[in-house]
Amino acid sequence: MIQMKKISFIYIILLMTACTRELDRLPLDAPSTETFPATESEMQAALVGCFSPLNLRFGENPYAIWFEMYSDIAANRDVTPNASWGTPTSGDVNTIWNTMYTVISRCNFLLDHMDRVTGATDQSKAKVAGTARFLRAYCYSILSQLYGDVPLVTKTLGLDEAYISRTAKTAVVDFILTEFKEAATLLPATNQPNTMNLSSGAAWALASRVALYNERWTDAIEAAQKVMGQEGTEFVLNPDYATIAQRAGKTSKEIIWAIQFNYNDIFHETPLSFRSRMAAGYSNRIPVQALVDAYDCTDGLPIDKSPRYDPAHPFENRDPRLAKTIALPGSVYYGYQFETHKDSLKCWNYNVSPAVRVDNLDATHTFASFSGYCWRKYADPTETHATRSEINPIIIRYAEVLLNYAEAKIEAGQTDESIYTAINKIRKRAGMPDITTGKSTAELRSIVRKERKVELAGEGLRYFDIIRWKIADRVLNGPCYGRNPRGFLSAAPAIDANGTPDYANVPDRDKMRVIQVRTFINPANYLWPIPDIEIQTNKQLTQNPGY
Numbered sequence: 001m002i003q004m005k006k007i008s009f010i011y012i013i014l015l016m017t018a019c020t021r022e023l024d025r026l027p028l029d030a031p032s033t034e035t036f037p038a039t040e041s042e043m044q045a046a047l048v049g050c051f052s053p054l055n056l057r058f059g060e061n062p063y064a065i066w067f068e069m070y071s072d073i074a075a076n077r078d079v080t081p082n083a084s085w086g087t088p089t090s091g092d093v094n095t096i097w098n099t100m101y102t103v104i105s106r107c108n109f110l111l112d113h114m115d116r117v118t119g120a121t122d123q124s125k126a127k128v129a130g131t132a133r134f135l136r137a138y139c140y141s142i143l144s145q146l147y148g149d150v151p152l153v154t155k156t157l158g159l160d161e162a163y164i165s166r167t168a169k170t171a172v173v174d175f176i177l178t179e180f181k182e183a184a185t186l187l188p189a190t191n192q193p194n195t196m197n198l199s200s201g202a203a204w205a206l207a208s209r210v211a212l213y214n215e216r217w218t219d220a221i222e223a224a225q226k227v228m229g230q231e232g233t234e235f236v237l238n239p240d241y242a243t244i245a246q247r248a249g250k251t252s253k254e255i256i257w258a259i260q261f262n263y264n265d266i267f268h269e270t271p272l273s274f275r276s277r278m279a280a281g282y283s284n285r286i287p288v289q290a291l292v293d294a295y296d297c298t299d300g301l302p303i304d305k306s307p308r309y310d311p312a313h314p315f316e317n318r319d320p321r322l323a324k325t326i327a328l329p330g331s332v333y334y335g336y337q338f339e340t341h342k343d344s345l346k347c348w349n350y351n352v353s354p355a356v357r358v359d360n361l362d363a364t365h366t367f368a369s370f371s372g373y374c375w376r377k378y379a380d381p382t383e384t385h386a387t388r389s390e391i392n393p394i395i396i397r398y399a400e401v402l403l404n405y406a407e408a409k410i411e412a413g414q415t416d417e418s419i420y421t422a423i424n425k426i427r428k429r430a431g432m433p434d435i436t437t438g439k440s441t442a443e444l445r446s447i448v449r450k451e452r453k454v455e456l457a458g459e460g461l462r463y464f465d466i467i468r469w470k471i472a473d474r475v476l477n478g479p480c481y482g483r484n485p486r487g488f489l490s491a492a493p494a495i496d497a498n499g500t501p502d503y504a505n506v507p508d509r510d511k512m513r514v515i516q517v518r519t520f521i522n523p524a525n526y527l528w529p530i531p532d533i534e535i536q537t538n539k540q541l542t543q544n545p546g547y
Contacts, residue, residue, distance in 0.1 A: 040120040050106045053099045060269035062393040067460035072475035073291035077284040080516045088532035097531050100139035107136040109156045130186025137179035141210045144172045146528045165540040173214045180207035191234045193255035202257045205396050208404040217412035224405035235398040237429045242324040245377035258392035272386040274379040277361035279334030283369040287326045289481040294499040295322040300433045302495040320431045327374040334381050340372035342485045370515045371482030377458040410444045450499035473522035482513035
């Protein structure tokens with residue numbers, strides 16, 4: 001709740017104490033909210049406390065990865081997307097709200113009391129203040145994009161001012177962009193993606209996203225250009241796309257900001273939910289057929305237009321990112337032959353030499369992948385324990401900034417060579433042919449939307465794209481499909497301008513597995529409801545329409 005999550009609560013977690021003392025007594029063995037933070041070390045501890053709620057996990061998955069399960073390109077076997085956010089009492093609705101406001105309240109407290117800190121250099125204090133402003137702006141970007149108008153709280157509230165009304169989203173976005181710009185002046189230029197040391201580039205990168213999401217094209221272009229100006233020094237595209245969301249990618253200069261995890265104390269269990277049954281996983285968070293069919297062929301044409309597409313061998317001659325993002329039938333995954341055809345009762349185990357045939361759980365287990373596919377992103381075979389992963393969930397990376405720039409330029413009507421250059425850098429890294437010049441605005445819009453779908457798949461951004469493009473009511477309604485469990489489709493589905501497949505004219509579409517039947521209520525579901533407990537507690541809050 002946005003009431004004062006009073007400072008005693010805030011710093012119980014932060015300082016690893018169980019103090020329940022009255023606030024009018026100064027403790028002798030722990031910091032007091034009347035004096036905290038007083039030193040450099042306390043200031044740094046307070047900053048750690050601002051970060052810590054962002055280690056939020058839903059089940060096995062960090063929240064950033066979990067966002068993908070709300071979209072049309074992934075499925076959570078346990079629940080449909082609308083069940084997660086479709087009512088004011090949904091657990092995810094409450095958890096995201098509370099988590100983001102917890103970070104905001106901690107940042108507000110730290111910023112309000114920086115003047116207490118002694119013994120710290122001005123440079124150190126500026127960096128901490130910049131980081132706190134960055135985190136606060138980031139949390140407001142999540143809140144405003146999901147809930148629309150939200151209370152804008154920029155200071156520590158007393159009990160007599162705890163109940164406040166919602167602020168118009170436009171004003172919240174103004175605040176977010178201003179905060180990112182100010183944070184950029186306080187943060188260092190050097191980017192360190194495997195630490196909590198944020199950079200000015202990270203602030204500009206997220207500003208480019210927020211501006212794009214809110215159709216502030218000029219702001220998005222200018223913010224992206226700030227990051228692009230550091231290409232080759234602070235930010236580069238990782239030559240190996242497959243490793244970006246793996247352990248090997250933790251120190252990649254493509255990653256601008258990621259949430260920090262490690263094996264020792266702060267880890268997540270994503271491999272458990274992503275791995276195949278043969279690899280000791282649950283296969284309950286999965287990519288679906290709508291994503292697989294969105295990848296073009298190697299000639300740059302969609303599968304319904306390319307002469308290189310062969311329905312009998314659907315994974316051949318495809319965008320290399322398909323096989324690097326998704327475990328496909330017939331590939332090797334965690335040392336096993338990954339085969340989800342229901343008649344493949346045996347598969348090869350390559351983890352022993354010589355390889356041997358073993359019972360194939362991915363074909364016979366009741367709860368093997370419902371789509372017939374598994375994720376490769378965030379599922380790294382070098383992590384030997386399915387219940388312990390240190391891969392950092394990516395919040396933003398350089399490829400997205402390039403796509404933010406290209407899309408903003410297209411929508412602003414500023415068609416020029418730089419759009420093609422930005423998109424083609426990503427495609428060249430992927431091994432796909434360049435986009436040739438001379439495209440119309442509609443053609444470029446289609447290109448950048450399809451590129452975002454496949455380049456950023458599995459990273460938690462797809463849901464926000466289909467919401468802001470206002471296509472969620474089309475792609476999140478009706479059946480969610482997996483593969484034909486006993487073969488492949490006889491023909492390609494029709495692929496629209498957004499990269500969405502339509503199976504209506506596929507003769508044997510009835511053989512596809514229906515994972516879920518989804519419901520998206522238009523226009524209500526384009527915003528999440530305000531949590532019911534907030535409405536009951538704070539009479540100043542109003543509910544979003546349709547809930």
